[in-house]
Amino acid sequence: xxxxxxxxxxxxxxxxxxxxxxxxxxxxxxxxxxxxxxxxxxxxxxxxxxxxxxxxxxxxxxxxxxxxxxxxxxxxxxxxxxxxxxxxxxxxxxxxxxxxxxxxxxxxxxxxxxxxxxxxxxxxxxxxxxxxxxxxxxxxxxxxxxxxxxxxxxxxxxxxxxxxxxxxxxxxxxxxxxxxxxxxxxxxxxxxxxxxxxxxxxxxxx
Amino acid sequence: xxxxxxxxxxxxxxxxxxxxxxxxxxxxxxxxxxxxxxxxxxxxxxxxxxxxxxxxxxxxxxxxxxxxxxxxxxxxxxxxxxxxxxxxxxxxxxxxxxxxxxxxxxxxxxxxxxxxxxxxxxxxxxxxxxxxxxxxxxxxxxxxxxxxxxxxxxxxxxxxxxxxxxxxxxxxxxxxxxxxxxxxxxxxxxxxxxxxxxxxxxxxxxxxxxxxxxx
Amino acid sequence: xxxxxxxxxxxxxxxxxxxxxxxxxxxxxxxxxxxxxxxxxxxxxxxxxxxxxxxxxxxxxxxxxxxxxxxxxxxxxxxxxxxxxxxxxxxxxxxxxxxxxxxxxxxxxxxxxxxxxxxxxxxxxxxxxxxxxxxxxxxxxxxxxxxxxxxxxxxxxxxxxxxxxxxxxxxxxxxxxxxxxxxxxxxxxxxxxxxxxxxxxxxxxxxxxxxxxxxxxxxxxxxxxxxxxxxxxxxxxxxxxxxxxxxxxxxxxxxxxxxxxxxxxxxxxxxxxxxxxxxxxx
Amino acid sequence: xxxxxxxxxxxxxxxxxxxxxxxxxxxxxxxxxxxxxxxxxxxxxxxxxxxxxxxxxxxxxxxxxxxxxxxxxxxxxxxxxxxxxxxxxxxxxxxxxxxxxxxxxxxxxxxxxxxxxxxxxxxxxxxxxxxxxxxxxxxxxxxxxxxxxxxxxxxxxxxxxxxxxxxxxxxxxxxxxxxxxxxxxxxxxxxxxxxxxxxxxxxxxxxxxxxxxxxxxxxxxxxxxxxxxxxxxxxxxxxxxxxxxxxxxxxxxxxxxxxx
Numbered sequence: 001x002x003x004x005x006x007x008x009x010x011x012x013x014x015x016x017x018x019x020x021x022x023x024x025x026x027x028x029x030x031x032x033x034x035x036x037x038x039x040x041x042x043x044x045x046x047x048x049x050x051x052x053x054x055x056x057x058x059x060x061x062x063x064x065x066x067x068x069x070x071x072x073x074x075x076x077x078x079x080x081x082x083x084x085x086x087x088x089x090x091x092x093x094x095x096x097x098x099x100x101x102x103x104x105x106x107x108x109x110x111x112x113x114x115x116x117x118x119x120x121x122x123x124x125x126x127x128x129x130x131x132x133x134x135x136x137x138x139x140x141x142x143x144x145x146x147x148x149x150x151x152x153x154x155x156x157x158x159x160x161x162x163x164x165x166x167x168x169x170x171x172x173x174x175x176x177x178x179x180x181x182x183x184x185x186x187x188x189x190x191x192x193x194x195x196x197x198x199x200x201x202x203x204x205x206x
Numbered sequence: 207x208x209x210x211x212x213x214x215x216x217x218x219x220x221x222x223x224x225x226x227x228x229x230x231x232x233x234x235x236x237x238x239x240x241x242x243x244x245x246x247x248x249x250x251x252x253x254x255x256x257x258x259x260x261x262x263x264x265x266x267x268x269x270x271x272x273x274x275x276x277x278x279x280x281x282x283x284x285x286x287x288x289x290x291x292x293x294x295x296x297x298x299x300x301x302x303x304x305x306x307x308x309x310x311x312x313x314x315x316x317x318x319x320x321x322x323x324x325x326x327x328x329x330x331x332x333x334x335x336x337x338x339x340x341x342x343x344x345x346x347x348x349x350x351x352x353x354x355x356x357x358x359x360x361x362x363x364x365x366x367x368x369x370x371x372x373x374x375x376x377x378x379x380x381x382x383x384x385x386x387x388x389x390x391x392x393x394x395x396x397x398x399x400x401x402x403x404x405x406x407x408x409x410x411x412x413x414x415x416x417x418x419x420x421x
Numbered sequence: 422x423x424x425x426x427x428x429x430x431x432x433x434x435x436x437x438x439x440x441x442x443x444x445x446x447x448x449x450x451x452x453x454x455x456x457x458x459x460x461x462x463x464x465x466x467x468x469x470x471x472x473x474x475x476x477x478x479x480x481x482x483x484x485x486x487x488x489x490x491x492x493x494x495x496x497x498x499x500x501x502x503x504x505x506x507x508x509x510x511x512x513x514x515x516x517x518x519x520x521x522x523x524x525x526x527x528x529x530x531x532x533x534x535x536x537x538x539x540x541x542x543x544x545x546x547x548x549x550x551x552x553x554x555x556x557x558x559x560x561x562x563x564x565x566x567x568x569x570x571x572x573x574x575x576x577x578x579x580x581x582x583x584x585x586x587x588x589x590x591x592x593x594x595x596x597x598x599x600x601x602x603x604x605x606x607x608x609x610x611x612x613x614x615x616x617x618x619x620x621x622x623x624x625x626x627x628x629x630x631x632x633x634x635x636x637x638x639x640x641x642x643x644x645x646x647x648x649x650x651x652x653x654x655x656x657x658x659x660x661x662x663x664x665x666x667x668x669x670x671x672x673x674x675x676x677x678x679x680x681x682x683x684x685x686x687x688x689x690x691x692x693x694x695x696x697x698x699x700x701x702x703x
Numbered sequence: 704x705x706x707x708x709x710x711x712x713x714x715x716x717x718x719x720x721x722x723x724x725x726x727x728x729x730x731x732x733x734x735x736x737x738x739x740x741x742x743x744x745x746x747x748x749x750x751x752x753x754x755x756x757x758x759x760x761x762x763x764x765x766x767x768x769x770x771x772x773x774x775x776x777x778x779x780x781x782x783x784x785x786x787x788x789x790x791x792x793x794x795x796x797x798x799x800x801x802x803x804x805x806x807x808x809x810x811x812x813x814x815x816x817x818x819x820x821x822x823x824x825x826x827x828x829x830x831x832x833x834x835x836x837x838x839x840x841x842x843x844x845x846x847x848x849x850x851x852x853x854x855x856x857x858x859x860x861x862x863x864x865x866x867x868x869x870x871x872x873x874x875x876x877x878x879x880x881x882x883x884x885x886x887x888x889x890x891x892x893x894x895x896x897x898x899x900x901x902x903x904x905x906x907x908x909x910x911x912x913x914x915x916x917x918x919x920x921x922x923x924x925x926x927x928x929x930x931x932x933x934x935x936x937x938x939x940x941x942x943x944x945x946x947x948x949x950x951x952x953x954x955x956x957x958x959x960x961x962x963x
Contacts, residue, residue, distance in 0.1 A: 007313070011321040018325040021877075022332055022444045025854065027282055031289070033847055036322040038290040040844035041266055042297025043319060046311075047526045048259040048807075049302055051557055054575060056253055071250040075257030081811045082261070088213040090811055091417050093254050095217040097808055098416045098775050099224030099408075100251045104561060105777050106225075106405030107232040108614035110712040113398025114939060115961045116613070117391050120642030121943050122957055125950035136380075140388040141947055145940050147392020151910045154737040154933050168392060172908070173348045175389030176897040177355025178381050179631070183897060184334050185363050186606075186631035186869065188678040189499035189652040190327035192671050195448075195455055196498075197321070205456045233713045235704050245568045248561040255557070258807035262837035265810060269836055306530070307579065315530065323494040326843035326873060331678070333876035335447055335685055336440035337901045340880060342686055343693040352900070357686050364679035365463045365653070365672050375464070387638045393893045393909045394638075399935045400891065400913030404777045406720050407928050413916070415783045416775055419815030420823070421920055440880050493842060526841075607868050607894070618708075631869060635894050 003202050012202040015194060143171040214418050218411045225409050267291070293318070355381045432696040443685065450681050454673035463672055468633075468640050469657040472625055472647030473511070475600075479623070482516035484599040485592060489563060489612070490523030490532065491605040497531055500629040502538075503655025503668035505604055508627055510539045511662060513550075518588050520598075522553040522574070524562045529554050529578045547577075547586040554578035564615040567595035595620045600646075602627055609635050613644055626650075710963045722934060726927040736923055737930060744887055744905035745918050748785070751860035751885050752792040761799035763849065763858045764789040766813065767865020767890065768805040768842060775809065778891045782865025783816055784916035785889070789862055790820035794829060801856060802835045805845055810837045846873035853878055864889035864907055864915070872898035879903070889915075 003009065014035070017028040056072060059065040074093035081090040121144055124137040149161055150168035157165045199205045224247070230236070231244040273279070273287040297314055304310045344350040361367050362378020407413045414420055480486065488509075492501050512519055521532045532552045544550055553574050556562040565573045570592050576582050583589040591597060595615075601622050603612040606629040616622045623646055626636055630651025639645050649658050652675060655668030705713055729735040755762050766782035769775060786802060793800035804813040814835045821830035838848040850873065853861050861878055863871070867890040878884035879902035888899035889907025899906045907915065913932070917925035946957030 007317050010317045014318070014321050015325060018322060019329065021329065023441060030282070030286055030851075032322055032325075033851055034286045034290040035293055035318060036844050037839050037848050038293035039297050039314060039319045039322075040839040040841035041263070042294040042301065043315070043526065044807075044840050045259060045263060045294075045298050046301030046306060047555065047557070048256045049298075050306065051252065052256045055249065056256075058575065067246065068253070071253040074250070075254050078254065078257045078808075078811065079260065081814070082264070091213065091217040091815075092220060093257075094808070094811060095220040095417050096224060096247075097251045097254050098780070098812075099221035100228060100247055101561070101775050102221075102405060102408055102777050102780065103225045103228035104248070104564065106401055106408075107229055108610070108618070109398045109401040109405075110715050111618055111709075112610045112614050113394050113401065114715070115712065116642070116644065117395050117398070117638070118939060118942050118946065119958050119961055120638065120644075121391055122946035122950050123642065125947035127951070136384050139384055140391075141943065142388075143385060144388040144391040144395075145943060147389050148396055148936050148940055150392070151396040151936060152933055153739050153914055154930055156740065169348055170351050171385045171389040172393065173352040174355040174381055174385035175393070175893075176900050177352045177357075178359045178386040179635075179894060179897040180338075180352075180356050180901060181359035181363060181378075182633050183631045183869065183872070184331065184360065184682055185651060185653070185675075185679070186496070186500065186629045187327055187331035187334055187872075188675060188682075189630060189671070190324050190496060191329075191331040192451065192455065192652070192674045192678070193498035194321075194324050194328040195451055195674075196671070199452065199455055229716070233705055233709050233716075235706050242569070242572070245565050245572055248558065248565050249572070251561060252556075252558040255806065255808040258810065262804075262807035262810050262840075265835075265837040268833055307533075312530070315527070319527075320494045320497075323841070323843050324496075324498060326847060326870065327496055330873055330876065332444045332447060333872070333880065334901070335443050335682060336880040337872075337876055338682070338685055339438065339440060339443055339689050340882070341901055342689050344690055345693075353686060353690060357683055360679055360683045360686070363653070364676050364683070366461055366676040366680070368464050369462050372464075382633070382637060383641070387641060390635070390638050390893055393896075395939050396910035396936060397891045397893070397913075399932050399939065400781075400910040401777050402716065402719055403723075403928055403932045403935075404781060404913055406716075406723055407925075408780075409720070410723070412924060412928065413780055415787055415816055415916075416780050416812050419787075419812070419819035421784070421787060421916070421922075607892075609894075629869075631894065 002204060008197075008202050012198055015198060143167060147171050214414075217417050218414060221417055222409055222411055225405065266294070355385070432692060432699055435692045436696050438692075447678070447681055450677045451674050454677050455671075458670070458673045461673060461676065463653070463656055463660065463669075465657045465660055466654075468636070468647045469649050469654050470647070470661065471640075472508075472649050473658060473661045475623070475625065475646040476508070476511050476515060480512065480515050480517050480600055484515075484517045485588075485597060486512055486517045486519050487595075487598045487601045488519060488521045489566075489601065489603050490521070490525055490528040491559070491603065491607065491611075492523070492525045492528050492531060493606060494527045494531065496606055496629050499652045499667075499671065500606065501531070501604055501627065502534075503652055503666065503671075504627045504649040504658060506535055506538050507655050507658035507662060507664070507666065507668065508602070508649060509535055510664065511658070513539060513541055513544055516549075517599075518548075518591070519550040520553060520588075520592070521551065522566065523555050523604075524557060524559050526555055526557075532578075547581070548588055551586055551588055552578040560611045560615065563611050567615050567620065569594060595622060598622055600625065604628070606632065609639065613639065617644060627654075630654075708962065711961055719931065719935060722931045723928050726931055727924060730923050730927050736926060739914075739918060739926065739929070742907070742911055742914065742918055744889060744907045744911070745785075745915060747885075747887055747905040748789060748860075748862065749792065751862065751887065752789070752796060752798055754885070755793075755798045755859040756796040758859055760857050760859045761801050762789065762793060762860040762862065763801045763803065763853050763856070764860075764862045765803045765805070765849065765865070766809070767863060767867050768845060768870070769809070769866045775806075775812070776866045778866040778912060779809070781891070781912045781915055782889070783812070784919060785862065785864040786813065787816045787820050788915075788919045790817040791824055794821045794824035794826050797829070800834065801852060801858065803845075803849060803852070804835065804837050806840050807837060810835070842868060842870045843873070846870040849874050850877050853884055858884055860885045860887065862887045864912065866890060866892060867895045867899070868892070869895065869898070871895050872902060875899070875902035 018032045021029040080086045146164045146168035149164040270287040358378040368375040604627045626648035628650045804810040875886045886903040888903040917929040
């Protein structure tokens, strides 16, 4: 029996309209697109409002955390962007945002993205009883170095460097093939879930 | 102070200073009061981005309100823009009026947002098939490697195949564990070097674009 | 002559095949196993097994576990739900204290559905498990929480102040947690940068399927105890726990979809190969 | 005092900083300036803008989709270099440039970047604020919206370089299958490079993103900073080789050192 739940009907209708883009662009698809964007913007706004209440209003009013007035003033300064004359004032708060987020990304990078990767590669330098894993470890070390050589900018990719860079490119392509396969898996699963909503929850085919 | 100082030098100096402070907090052992202040700084950015949201809302209305008002334009365009604004305002009012865990808000979220959000990911599975049909061609040695590696891993991920031909899985697993690992590592180390260099450029105020807009 | 040009026409036509046919076959192929499942067996991979073994051996009664979410609703039904439900169930069975928190906007709602789907046993809200809600700021929020829980969290998701929740008295910083698990589809390094590196806490991932390739190097270098990824990870975890659920119900459709994708790869290349030969002949 | 476990990380930062300063001096005093190799993806931008000029159709450009709340990531900052360059070329040739910003806090930045590009080309009046848009900061909705813009505004080029996530595929997919739009993508985030490989005509892979500014401006200071990246790549390779050899010989000295 087909579902009698209004909510499921709304969902199913939206999904079908959404999937119609596969055939061609049409008004139903555009309706879902605009609905999606409208709700998304509204949702973000609500969340931001809740954040402001819990992180600014409550601490200042009930806990007298007056240090928080500084970011509030800086935040208000962002709005100067609306004035053509004083728009430059907004650069000050933007500098804070840019500075903090860049600093946090950079300071962690040395360890996780450089040292840890080097250490992990180094630790493959162990002779094991089975030949295959020795070969694999050797390949990993060599191809990792070759991949790095691909990113050398100031030396022409010729001779030994050229060969290494070529091996690096090939290694990267194998890596990408691997990730594409996984990415497809990551898209297929939501599709299965969607079809399950349609076929099982809505049409009750099973 | 000259207007150049106010407009350019001070904001750039603020960014550099913050970089130094946050670095210092990471590398040096500091009194608790100082490190508390710095973790507070991290919270500031969250507050600041909340204020930026207002500008974004204005941007959205600035695009769609004129579209609704434009007489003589395509009727469906006008209706759709109006619908976008209406559903946006409804979501905001319900979210703020009833709060997010409320049944009313959940209704909007579960029935309008969630299915379409899943829809984006689901439709990509179709487009993946379409894109692969167009671009996955063994034109060169590199492209051949891409195709073969992709094929091996896709078939490895197929539960039936690994159940019928157990050794087949080891081919795909080899791709994952050998070039999959080493290629990633090379890429990650390269990016790490780039990120740190970027940080130094910001310290030296060479990356001015996010702050002043100029190169 | 005419025969040749006809053949050429066919290859060019196949090379420019309307993608809509591809979509149509794809949809048909997925619908069948969903309506009529075959119930094929699956294989458990080592990261999932290691994750399971870690929880089984090292997480005991009263151990505090942080579950940080960076999820998206789009991926929720198949990517996260099967694994997070299976893993949460396992953690509840072990008697651990669970702290759910997230920086993904919709996550608290999703966490609610997790609570609805599992058998919580004698566990009580606020004593054994808590949902702390959503905090914007991504990695920044993650790091702020690690430094000082109370600088970030003032109330739980339902608005109860944290000082009224018994289990919140036990945690001040990241050091108070035994195990941290990040439920995410993208930023893999956050956990390592903010928890593993500075505090040395055991970390694990519950990710989307696409993350397996990304997590592999970190798992290979033992920076994480293991990971459970996507629908398949969930199905594997369900197999390990001997508790079939949503994961195992969808594996047949998964097989069909993957096979089709592999066939398209072959098809595209055969057509390309023939077409190239034809062009060379000319 | 330095925190233990982070000493060598600090050393890296200091050495990298010193190297850049020394290279600047070398450049200034001796005029040292090596030649950089070509990056096809960046060369292609001019081609796209040229095609847009001929056809009189617009171009979409965006500095990517930094994760919600993660704010402005370094990758996004690198991506802004491309955004600025595209806007500049568009201003020069009178092509309409539609820029989109993902996060609310990105909007003022992108506006400023595009506006400054128009000012630099001495056409401040041609800058239209409504062509720099905030769409939404939900990843999937954003990708949908970008695709809508590219199709309905009939964009010749779709250039998105910066932090990108799994949805990035959706930003390019329909345009790639349709074959009417030229896609140029770039991201350092290794997980998403493959999405671009499958859909884009040209891709900036990984660290190449951080070379964009130097390559596009050919500014000597930027080039020297990029040169320092080359040096540190070789240093990393050296560390791997040396460390592995030591490890084979049974000494974990390098590992201990790096963990200091």
